Amino acid sequence: MDTDKDKDAERGGWRCGTCDVPLEPRKTLFRYLGHSVTHEVPCCPRCGRVFIPQELAEGKMEEVEMQLEDK
Ligand SMILES: [Zn+2]
Numbered sequence: 773m774d775t776d777k778d779k780d781a782e783r784g785g786w787r788c789g790t791c792d793v794p795l796e797p798r799k800t801l802f803r804y805l806g807h808s809v810t811h812e813v814p815c816c817p818r819c820g821r822v823f824i825p826q827e828l829a830e831g832k833m834e835e836v837e838m839q840l841e842d843k
Contacts, residue, residue, distance in 0.1 A: 786814050786823060788816035788821060790819055791816055791818040791819055793818050796815055796816075797815070798815035800813050
């Protein structure tokens with residue numbers, strides 16, 4: 773059955789390519805243009821590798837910064 777797999781994908785369920793375990797969201801501190809931004813990113817609970825979503829790496833940080841200025 774693919775049901776579990778689909779559910780996994782909805783949660784952004786990625787697996788560590790090295791350990792083959794599901795990644796868990798972990799709050800990670802980024803520094804961006806002089807701001808410190810805490811963002812939850814998938815992280816391997818076994819080897820501790822952090823996976824940066826492509827959208828985050830490629831410009832979504834601008835939105836994060838705008839949200840911060842809004843508050
Ligand atoms: Zn791992």
